[in-house]
Amino acid sequence: MELGPYILLASLEGSVTAAVLALTAVGLSLVFGVMRVVNIAHGEFFMLGAVIAWFVAHSLGGNAALGFAAALIIAPLLVGALAIGADMTILKRLKYDPERTIVATIGLLYIIQQVTLMTYGPEARPVEAPFNTRLAIPWFEWGDDGFSLYWPWGLSTTSYKLAVIGAAITVLMGVWVLMTRTRIGLVMRATQADRDMALAFGIPVERVYAMVFGLGAALAAFSAVLIVPIQQAHYLMGADPLLLSFIVVIIGGLGSLPGTVLAAVLIGLSDGIISVFFSPTLAKILATLLVGLVLVFRPHGLFGVRNG
Amino acid sequence: MSDQAKIIALHGGLILLLFALQFVLPAYHHGNLARIMVLASYAIGYNILFGYTGLLSLGHALFFAAGMYGMALSIHHLEWAPAPALLAGLVAGILVSGTLALLALRTTGVAFMIVTLMFAQAGYLTVLYFGEYTRGDEGFVIQQAQRMLWGVDLSDPVNRYFAAWGLLTVCFLAALWLVRHPFGRTLIAIRENEERVRMLGYNTFAHKLTAMMISGTIAAAAGAFYGLLFGYAGASFATVQYSIFPLLWVLLGGAGTVLGPFIGTLFMFYLIDLSSGITTAYMLIAGVALVALTLFAPQGLVGELRRRFWGWLP
Amino acid sequence: MTTCLLKTRGLTKHFGGLVAVEGVDFELQQGQVRALIGPNGAGKTTLVGMISGRISPTSGMVEFDGQNVTRLPAHKRIMAGMAYTFQITSVFVNLSAGENVALAARRRLNGTEADKAVRKSLDRLGLLDRIDQEAGELSYGHQRLLEIAMGLVQNPRLLILDEPTQGLSDGEIADFKLLVRELAGETTVLLIEHNMSVVMETADEVTVLNFGEVLAEGTPLAIREDQTVQSAYLGTS
Numbered sequence: 001m002e003l004g005p006y007i008l009l010a011s012l013e014g015s016v017t018a019a020v021l022a023l024t025a026v027g028l029s030l031v032f033g034v035m036r037v038v039n040i041a042h043g044e045f046f047m048l049g050a051v052i053a054w055f056v057a058h059s060l061g062g063n064a065a066l067g068f069a070a071a072l073i074i075a076p077l078l079v080g081a082l083a084i085g086a087d088m089t090i091l092k093r094l095k096y097d098p099e100r101t102i103v104a105t106i107g108l109l110y111i112i113q114q115v116t117l118m119t120y121g122p123e124a125r126p127v128e129a130p131f132n133t134r135l136a137i138p139w140f141e142w143g144d145d146g147f148s149l150y151w152p153w154g155l156s157t158t159s160y161k162l163a164v165i166g167a168a169i170t171v172l173m174g175v176w177v178l179m180t181r182t183r184i185g186l187v188m189r190a191t192q193a194d195r196d197m198a199l200a201f202g203i204p205v206e207r208v209y210a211m212v213f214g215l216g217a218a219l220a221a222f223s224a225v226l227i228v229p230i231q232q233a234h235y236l237m238g239a240d241p242l243l244l245s246f247i248v249v250i251i252g253g254l255g256s257l258p259g260t261v262l263a264a265v266l267i268g269l270s271d272g273i274i275s276v277f278f279s280p281t282l283a284k285i286l287a288t289l290l291v292g293l294v295l296v297f298r299p300h301g302l303f304g305v306r307n308g
Numbered sequence: 309m310s311d312q313a314k315i316i317a318l319h320g321g322l323i324l325l326l327f328a329l330q331f332v333l334p335a336y337h338h339g340n341l342a343r344i345m346v347l348a349s350y351a352i353g354y355n356i357l358f359g360y361t362g363l364l365s366l367g368h369a370l371f372f373a374a375g376m377y378g379m380a381l382s383i384h385h386l387e388w389a390p391a392p393a394l395l396a397g398l399v400a401g402i403l404v405s406g407t408l409a410l411l412a413l414r415t416t417g418v419a420f421m422i423v424t425l426m427f428a429q430a431g432y433l434t435v436l437y438f439g440e441y442t443r444g445d446e447g448f449v450i451q452q453a454q455r456m457l458w459g460v461d462l463s464d465p466v467n468r469y470f471a472a473w474g475l476l477t478v479c480f481l482a483a484l485w486l487v488r489h490p491f492g493r494t495l496i497a498i499r500e501n502e503e504r505v506r507m508l509g510y511n512t513f514a515h516k517l518t519a520m521m522i523s524g525t526i527a528a529a530a531g532a533f534y535g536l537l538f539g540y541a542g543a544s545f546a547t548v549q550y551s552i553f554p555l556l557w558v559l560l561g562g563a564g565t566v567l568g569p570f571i572g573t574l575f576m577f578y579l580i581d582l583s584s585g586i587t588t589a590y591m592l593i594a595g596v597a598l599v600a601l602t603l604f605a606p607q608g609l610v611g612e613l614r615r616r617f618w619g620w621l622p
Numbered sequence: 623m624t625t626c627l628l629k630t631r632g633l634t635k636h637f638g639g640l641v642a643v644e645g646v647d648f649e650l651q652q653g654q655v656r657a658l659i660g661p662n663g664a665g666k667t668t669l670v671g672m673i674s675g676r677i678s679p680t681s682g683m684v685e686f687d688g689q690n691v692t693r694l695p696a697h698k699r700i701m702a703g704m705a706y707t708f709q710i711t712s713v714f715v716n717l718s719a720g721e722n723v724a725l726a727a728r729r730r731l732n733g734t735e736a737d738k739a740v741r742k743s744l745d746r747l748g749l750l751d752r753i754d755q756e757a758g759e760l761s762y763g764h765q766r767l768l769e770i771a772m773g774l775v776q777n778p779r780l781l782i783l784d785e786p787t788q789g790l791s792d793g794e795i796a797d798f799k800l801l802v803r804e805l806a807g808e809t810t811v812l813l814i815e816h817n818m819s820v821v822m823e824t825a826d827e828v829t830v831l832n833f834g835e836v837l838a839e840g841t842p843l844a845i846r847e848d849q850t851v852q853s854a855y856l857g858t859s
Contacts, residue, residue: 038418038421038422090599090602090603093603094602094603098417098418099364099417099418099421100602100606102364102366102418102421103364103555103559103598103602104598104599104602104603106552106595106598107594107595107596107597107598107599107600107602108595108599109595110591110592110594110595110598111592111595111596111599112595113591113595114589114590114591114592114595115589115592117588117589118587118589118592243429246422246426250422279437281433281436281437282437284433285430285433285434285437288426288427288429288430288433289426289427289430291422291426292411292412292422292423292426292427292430293411295415295419295422295423295426296411296412296414296415296423297414299415299419490728493721493724493725494725494728496717497714497717497725500714500715500716500717501712501714503676503712504708504712504713504714505725506696506697507674507676507696507697507700507706507708508700508725508726508729508772508776509697509698509700509701509729509776510697510729511695511697512697
């Protein structure tokens with residue numbers, strides 16, 4: 001294949017990565033933005049979403065579409081509820097102290113991961129996609145008889161992958177509307193801007209925190225359900241989404257939603273294209289170094305706005 | 309008895325006790341204790357930065373691995389003798405911790421934690437990337453013939469025990485001396501209130517830089533000894549887990565106490581050792597311990613002891 | 623003939639769009655006790671912050687002992703002979719009173735000499751019997767005094783005190799006034815103060831700051847009679 005179609009394919013795959021990554025990262029960003037909590041267990045919420053999706057689809061059996069649809073609702077709800085429980089029993093008691101919550105969420109990471117290992121086991125298991133039509137993509141060329149289209153071998157995507165992108169965009173817009181157009185969003189933003197002032201105005205800050213932590217985890221779980229037909233459910237699958245979400249949130253400017261989405265698209269797309277040219281390990285080395293260096297030299301992110 | 313005498317009696321007593329245990333312990337626990345003493349040295353190094361200076365690093369595995377690979381690669385590929393190889397491990401630790409300190413200390417708090425985490429992760433991936441030399445996750449063995457330090461065979465359990473004991477003793481005394489020295493007391497003051505220390509005329513950046521390099525170099529020494537004494541170097545020692553372990557040990561034993569790192573390492577090692585008979589998911593214990601300690605006993609075992617009974621503990 | 627110890631030219635600080643200090647030209651003669659007064663939010667703490675190096679100025683220049691120190695980091699200015707005590711009490715609450723002062727003393731003294739200086743300084747503020755007590759256990763007033771002891775033990779050429787009498791009892795304030803008068807011969811003092819009786823009885827000269835600018839300067843008596851100062855304080859201008 002020539003380079004053109006190859007890059008088109010890479011960016012299509014990249015868009016799927018970007019879509020799922022944006023959802024996951026927005027969850028992390030919300031939690032950091034509103035609560036000032038760095039949730040190291042975020043990747044495990046993602047993993048739990050995928051594993052629960054497998055359990056749901058598996059126990060419903062039969063119809064793939066039905067199982068998947070059920071998983072899409074049940075997994076985020078369960079994971080969100082679990083996160084709210086963790087918030088109320090652990091984070092609240094730590095008074096959301098930034099450093100101590102990091103240590104506690106590291107503990108949470110190991111607990112979730114190891115309990116999954118003990119119950120779900122070390123196998124990677126697939127969930128069937130509700131629909132999965134192969135769609136060939138045309139490419140163009142300038143031949144002797146002018147412009148013409150042809151269908152290069154291997155240049156294709158699936159209807160499911162396109163649906164993932166669509167679903168992610170829909171949910172992201174939903175989050176945007178929630179944050180900017182609703183009372184709940186207003187309350188969240190007020191809490192983010194000034195916790196003490198919010199308390200003084202009678203906003204139940206602790207309930208807002210529990211809700212945000214639950215919502216952040218539910219977003220991670222939702223994106224995991226979306227990805228699990230493409231990538232199997234495994235108890236260690238949380239590490240990469242965590243790392244990538246970190247990269248996205250830090251580069252996008254800590255706690256800024258538009259910045260996070262923009263960075264997710266950038267990272268997702270470049271991840272697909274970079275892996276064409278570099279080994280995945282080298283790409284990861286560069287990515288982690290980039291996060292470290294951005295934090296050191298541009299602590300407000302590449303797109304972030306300095307406030308205060 | 310004066311506080312001074314109590315401190316000498318307690319810490320000296322522990323060192324002598326560990327020396328004497330060599331002659332009575334059964335082989336299995338004998339081997340365990342050698343391992344614990346090296347890992348406790350790692351924790352002592354970690355504690356200098358976390359417990360005494362108040363900087364929570366999530367990247368100490370980078371220093372541990374720098375020491376380990378600095379030592380192991382020079383034996384494996386350059387065929388150096390153990391003594392210069394250990395020195396190479398130390399130098400690697402100094403260089404890596406100095407470089408990371410210069411970068412990471414430009415940040416504070418949460419950002420410092422993430423920056424150290426990211427660079428350590430990049431270090432781990434680098435070990436994997438150069439798998440041709442490091443043999444990646446699989447790692448490589450250092451042969452018995454390559455572990456003769458000045459004619460002493462370090463693969464022999466007795467010699468190994470004494471080498472581990474020697475390392476722990478040096479680290480222990482260094483920590484004890486440091487925290488009573490004006491420099492160490494300034495570090496404690498930085499932990500309490502950095503801005504105030506700065507406004508007393510101290511260059512707090514230079515102090516933190518030195519603390520991080522001392523901490524990183526001790527971690528590297530522990531890594532180099534670990535590789536040499538147990539004859540193996542592998543990428544798993546560079547993973548995030550090996551950054552979390554010293555944090556866990558220090559939290560359990562008591563951050564900002566000289567005894568804490570050893571006590572914490574000892575307890576956690578046996579906790580995991582006992583549970584591994586029951587389940588393979590032994591990291592569950594670590595997770596529960598992390599959450600429980602943060603919630604209920606942020607002072608750790610020795611910290612509680614100091615708070616309730618022995619206010620004089622350094 | 624008096625020599626000028628501290629001089630600022632056009633010292634300005636903006637926080638975002640907010641003007642905290644604007645174009646302050648300030649001079650302080652060696653050996654003087656100078657009070658810096660002004661309504662809340664007038665920029666007093668910001669001004670001494672820029673003098674001591676805690677806050678970097680937006681523009682302007684600071685000269686200490688004939689040297690331009692504008693670009694010098696705080697710890698070097700302290701080493702050059704400034705001492706700064708915080709408005710919000712920030713002693714090391716988990717360390718003993720003695721260790722608090724010793725930290726300040728060890729910048730220039732070692733071993734027994736430092737011990738001696740620590741005892742002398744604590745004694746001067748009537749805290750010697752509390753030397754082994756944790757600073758956090760001291761009463762608020764004693765913590766304020768400990769803060770001053772930490773300044774004194776540095777044997778500074780310029781002692782900056784940010785609202786030292788806040789929260790002190792009447793008796794402690796009386797002692798504080800005596801102490802400042804004693805210091806007047808030994809060192810130069812820059813004093814941010816709200817308590818007018820302290821200002822009137824201790825200061826050689828007073829500088830009034832309002833909205834980040836110098837409103838008036840003169841002897842305490844002259845300042846008290848000044849119409850513009852009165853209106854600034856009463857808010858009738």
